[in-house]
Amino acid sequence: MTKYEQLARQLQGQIAAGAWQPGDRLPSLRESARRADISLMTVLSAYQLLESEGWIRSRPQSGYFVAEPLASPIEHSPSLLQPAETVDINAVIFKLLQAGDDPACVALGSAFPDPSLFPRQQLARSLGRVARQLHSQGTGVSLPPGRIELRRAIARRYAARGMRVSPDEIVITSGALEALNLGLQSLTVPGDWVVVESPAFYGALQALERHRLKAVAVATDPQKGMDPDALAEALERYPVKACWLMSHCQNPLGGTLPAARKQRLLALLARHDVALIEDDVYGELYAGDEPPLPIKAWDEEGRVLHCASFSKTLGSGMRIGWVAAGRQAEAVQRLQLMSTLSASAPMQLALADYLSGHHYDKHLHTLRRTLAQRKQRFCRAVQRAFPPSARLHGAEGGYFLWIELPAPVCTTRLYWRALAEGITIAPGRMFATDDRYRHCLRLNTSLPWNARSDAAIRRLAELIGEQLA
Amino acid sequence: MTKYEQLARQLQGQIAAGAWQPGDRLPSLRESARRADISLMTVLSAYQLLESEGWIRSRPQSGYFVAEPLASPIEHSPSLLQPAETVDINAVIFKLLQAGDDPACVALGSAFPDPSLFPRQQLARSLGRVARQLHSQGTGVSLPPGRIELRRAIARRYAARGMRVSPDEIVITSGALEALNLGLQSLTVPGDWVVVESPAFYGALQALERHRLKAVAVATDPQKGMDPDALAEALERYPVKACWLMSHCQNPLGGTLPAARKQRLLALLARHDVALIEDDVYGELYAGDEPPLPIKAWDEEGRVLHCASFSKTLGSGMRIGWVAAGRQAEAVQRLQLMSTLSASAPMQLALADYLSGHHYDKHLHTLRRTLAQRKQRFCRAVQRAFPPSARLHGAEGGYFLWIELPAPVCTTRLYWRALAEGITIAPGRMFATDDRYRHCLRLNTSLPWNARSDAAIRRLAELIGEQLA
Numbered sequence: 001m002t003k004y005e006q007l008a009r010q011l012q013g014q015i016a017a018g019a020w021q022p023g024d025r026l027p028s029l030r031e032s033a034r035r036a037d038i039s040l041m042t043v044l045s046a047y048q049l050l051e052s053e054g055w056i057r058s059r060p061q062s063g064y065f066v067a068e069p070l071a072s073p074i075e076h077s078p079s080l081l082q083p084a085e086t087v088d089i090n091a092v093i094f095k096l097l098q099a100g101d102d103p104a105c106v107a108l109g110s111a112f113p114d115p116s117l118f119p120r121q122q123l124a125r126s127l128g129r130v131a132r133q134l135h136s137q138g139t140g141v142s143l144p145p146g147r148i149e150l151r152r153a154i155a156r157r158y159a160a161r162g163m164r165v166s167p168d169e170i171v172i173t174s175g176a177l178e179a180l181n182l183g184l185q186s187l188t189v190p191g192d193w194v195v196v197e198s199p200a201f202y203g204a205l206q207a208l209e210r211h212r213l214k215a216v217a218v219a220t221d222p223q224k225g226m227d228p229d230a231l232a233e234a235l236e237r238y239p240v241k242a243c244w245l246m247s248h249c250q251n252p253l254g255g256t257l258p259a260a261r262k263q264r265l266l267a268l269l270a271r272h273d274v275a276l277i278e279d280d281v282y283g284e285l286y287a288g289d290e291p292p293l294p295i296k297a298w299d300e301e302g303r304v305l306h307c308a309s310f311s312k313t314l315g316s317g318m319r320i321g322w323v324a325a326g327r328q329a330e331a332v333q334r335l336q337l338m339s340t341l342s343a344s345a346p347m348q349l350a351l352a353d354y355l356s357g358h359h360y361d362k363h364l365h366t367l368r369r370t371l372a373q374r375k376q377r378f379c380r381a382v383q384r385a386f387p388p389s390a391r392l393h394g395a396e397g398g399y400f401l402w403i404e405l406p407a408p409v410c411t412t413r414l415y416w417r418a419l420a421e422g423i424t425i426a427p428g429r430m431f432a433t434d435d436r437y438r439h440c441l442r443l444n445t446s447l448p449w450n451a452r453s454d455a456a457i458r459r460l461a462e463l464i465g466e467q468l469a
Numbered sequence: 470m471t472k473y474e475q476l477a478r479q480l481q482g483q484i485a486a487g488a489w490q491p492g493d494r495l496p497s498l499r500e501s502a503r504r505a506d507i508s509l510m511t512v513l514s515a516y517q518l519l520e521s522e523g524w525i526r527s528r529p530q531s532g533y534f535v536a537e538p539l540a541s542p543i544e545h546s547p548s549l550l551q552p553a554e555t556v557d558i559n560a561v562i563f564k565l566l567q568a569g570d571d572p573a574c575v576a577l578g579s580a581f582p583d584p585s586l587f588p589r590q591q592l593a594r595s596l597g598r599v600a601r602q603l604h605s606q607g608t609g610v611s612l613p614p615g616r617i618e619l620r621r622a623i624a625r626r627y628a629a630r631g632m633r634v635s636p637d638e639i640v641i642t643s644g645a646l647e648a649l650n651l652g653l654q655s656l657t658v659p660g661d662w663v664v665v666e667s668p669a670f671y672g673a674l675q676a677l678e679r680h681r682l683k684a685v686a687v688a689t690d691p692q693k694g695m696d697p698d699a700l701a702e703a704l705e706r707y708p709v710k711a712c713w714l715m716s717h718c719q720n721p722l723g724g725t726l727p728a729a730r731k732q733r734l735l736a737l738l739a740r741h742d743v744a745l746i747e748d749d750v751y752g753e754l755y756a757g758d759e760p761p762l763p764i765k766a767w768d769e770e771g772r773v774l775h776c777a778s779f780s781k782t783l784g785s786g787m788r789i790g791w792v793a794a795g796r797q798a799e800a801v802q803r804l805q806l807m808s809t810l811s812a813s814a815p816m817q818l819a820l821a822d823y824l825s826g827h828h829y830d831k832h833l834h835t836l837r838r839t840l841a842q843r844k845q846r847f848c849r850a851v852q853r854a855f856p857p858s859a860r861l862h863g864a865e866g867g868y869f870l871w872i873e874l875p876a877p878v879c880t881t882r883l884y885w886r887a888l889a890e891g892i893t894i895a896p897g898r899m900f901a902t903d904d905r906y907r908h909c910l911r912l913n914t915s916l917p918w919n920a921r922s923d924a925a926i927r928r929l930a931e932l933i934g935e936q937l938a
Binding site: 093120121123124125127128130131132133134142174175177178181185190203206207210212316317318319320335337338339340341342343344345346347350 | 562589590592593594596597599600601602603611643644646647650654659672675676679681785786787788789804806807808809810811812813814815816819
């Protein structure tokens with residue numbers, strides 16, 4: 001080892017041991033050289049090496065600082081496993097979801113799109129046709145991987161985007177949440193490490209906890225999704241078995257991975273032989289005219305489990321999702337056979353019938369336009385009413401708006417205050433295993449814009465103002 | 470302690486330590502008395518005490534023998550956890566279930582009733598009505614505990630039997646299998662002990678394995694179900710958290726717990742504060758005219774999680790079940806919220822619509838009569854064709870027949886041989902974590918009796934004959 005490498009390793013050891021904390025300024029080049037009695041160039045080389053490895057960052061005119069770790073291990077922190085804490089978060093989630101069902105509530109915290117946006121009439125026709133077929137055919141028992149009619153219809157939709165996904169690797173599930181859970185179980189045993197986003201969909205955090213997995217939360221950009229450098233670091237440092245991320249309209253941030261980033265993330269996972277659970281339930285709600293390709297499109301090894309559903313586009317109550325599970329297709333089926341057996345056969349057939357017509361793409365086109373208009377309305381209203389320091393993310397695609405408020409605001413407190421007045425929000429606390437997003441919240445912008453939603457936004461702004469006062 | 474008690478405890482210690490194995494003959498009274506230099510009566514008293522406690526058994530003219538333990542711990546034996554073994558059993562189960570879907574197969578191994586027995590026309594009408602309502606109402610999001618319409622309809626059926634079950638403790642699930650899994654998860658953490666039947670429904674064994682629980686397999690009588698003495702022993706010896714059993718038409722034996730035994734089992738569980746998962750999916754298929762009460766009927770503490778479904782009476786493909794979960798109702802809902810969210814809303818509404826009419830009880834009456842007739846037919850054919858030493862169990866209620874063949878027969882071999890000829894059976898190997906039922910098989914007698922089923926029974930008898938030759 002050369003002298004500069006020795007110095008670098010020594011400093012790295014000190015950082016890892018906590019002697020230098022993230023944000024600390026390192027001694028200047030000159031000072032270090034004097035102390036260690038080595039040349040300025042040697043110190044500079046050491047610092048540059050550490051910078052290239054991500055341990056420190058230089059700031060022009062200011063010197064070198066210890067970097068924030070891009071990947072922070074969660075490893076079942078007390079806040080994740082402490083029963084009281086867990087129950088508390090589940091209670092918030094439970095209330096949020098129930099409020100979405102309560103017509104008296106302005107459900108800005110809901111994860112579901114406004115149900116009036118669903119094509120009920122056409123779905124009813126399909127369900128009616130299935131009902132009439134029941135006379136003669138019966139439903140029999142429905143087994144994994146699910147009805148071939150529906151698997152073929154889904155495979156055709158992949159094909160229309162130029163992707164080769166065989167009906168044989170598709171497993172129909174009771175909503176995408178089951179697909180995600182079964183995929184995760186098929187890839188891991190308790191104690192394994194899994195990469196998740198930060199902030200992450202709470203369903204992912206709950207699944208990790210339930211299956212006793214260890215999580216590495218990886219920095220995720222509000223616009224561009226998971227940071228490849230952070231993922232690389234996580235894969236270097238931890239024996240990761242699976243990575244769970246959302247490629248489009250990420251929940252809660254709203255961001256979408258650019259195509260180049262998708263490929264880079266997949267290449268990193270391939271290099272470390274790690275499977276990807278691609279949660280793509282918002283994939284059809286993209287912004288603009290061009291449908292983005294899922295990461296699965298670049299997967300030639302069966303490494304990606306692409307999970308999606310009809311819950312965000314046709315109706316949340318049907319509970320039909322799927323996973324294009326690649327190499328895991330059989331493992332997922334066996335796990336399903338032991339848990340729910342299969343999804344409802346008449347519902348599968350009704351969806352296959354609906355997809356066989358040409359309504360779906362037309363419906364999606366209208367849905368995307370409506371969601372974009374409603375989101376614009378909400379954005380303008382929030383910008384008008386909220387403090388100017390509030391930062392808005394997720395303005396493009398999907399129906400979530402992620403809002404960063406000034407640090408003193410606690411959105412968990414805001415949640416309880418608003419709930420008492422018939423308004424729900426999704427507090428930042430739901431999307432991490434610690435308090436780092438306590439000043440953030442997620443709003444559902446799929447609701448129709450009217451006097452009630454207008455009043456709700458204004459009232460939220462007032463409650464935030466009270467906290468800041 | 471008196472002298473005889475001392476001797477008894479000494480012998481018990483030796484048995485527990487393995488010095489005496491099950492089946493070993495203990496020294497005669499006379500010999501023991503001589504060795505220990507105590508009176509014959511003291512030895513006799515000691516032996517009688519041990520016999521009353523179940524440690525030893527007397528055989529007339531032969532002396533005293535160490536008893537087979539009634540409750541045998543499984544504690545994740547290698548055969549349960551060894552991946553190859555697990556995969557093998559899952560492969561058998563998977564093939565069996567798929568063959569049930571294959572019209573070219575005589576699916577005597579299937580767990581599902583003949584689908585032609587389902588009231589398709591009336592269900593189709595209900596589904597059609599729900600489809601028409603979709604126009605105006607939509608399905609919205611379906612959340613735990615499930616649609617109130619269906620929970621009320623189920624609660625009314627309990628009430629009709631004189632049971633008090635509130636809609637509030639009922640959680641609608643994706644079939645009973647999900648109810649059983651969620652119930653088990655709500656009661657245990659990995660490493661906990663759970664009592665199961667021997668032989669047991671394979672779904673229970675798989676669930677224990679998946680949740681990394683330890684199992685005590687408790688002796689179960691083919692006619693009268695779980696042995697209360699064996700349960701008592703299991704509860705004394707192991708820190709049991711939950712007991713999972715089938716009260717009616719047990720799978721695979723076919724037996725039903727008499728009312729007195731139900732109460733005794735519940736009292737034992739209450740004394741040890743252990744929860745009961747009552748798997749009652751065959752409860753409506755009872756023999757005779759009087760509907761038996763589930764154990765839940767005697768439960769005044771919310772200790773029993775009564776799990777059932779419509780899969781065996783109305784259609785296996787709908788995937789609608791429920792649990793009347795007592796004290797666990799909220800815990801079960803939260804677990805469901807993290808896994809499948811909820812069962813399909815249109816299917817729930819269709820079933821609620823169907824139950825609101827008066828067809829169900831009439832249908833069940835006919836179904837029970839048809840199943841009883843078909844079972845009789847099958848029994849006669851099996852008795853005629855199989856070797857005279859074959860013992861038949863489960864002749865009353867449900868649609869399973871459990872057959873004990875002479876010890877040399879291996880039903881796993883029989884399974885593979887028969888499958889090659891388009892006939893499935895359920896081999897004994899599926900219902901335990903070891904080989905103790907390798908000479909047993911389960912037949913589904915719900916199939917229509919015709920030339921094909923007749924030929925299949927004869928062919929099975931021939932294949933058994935080949936193994937015995």
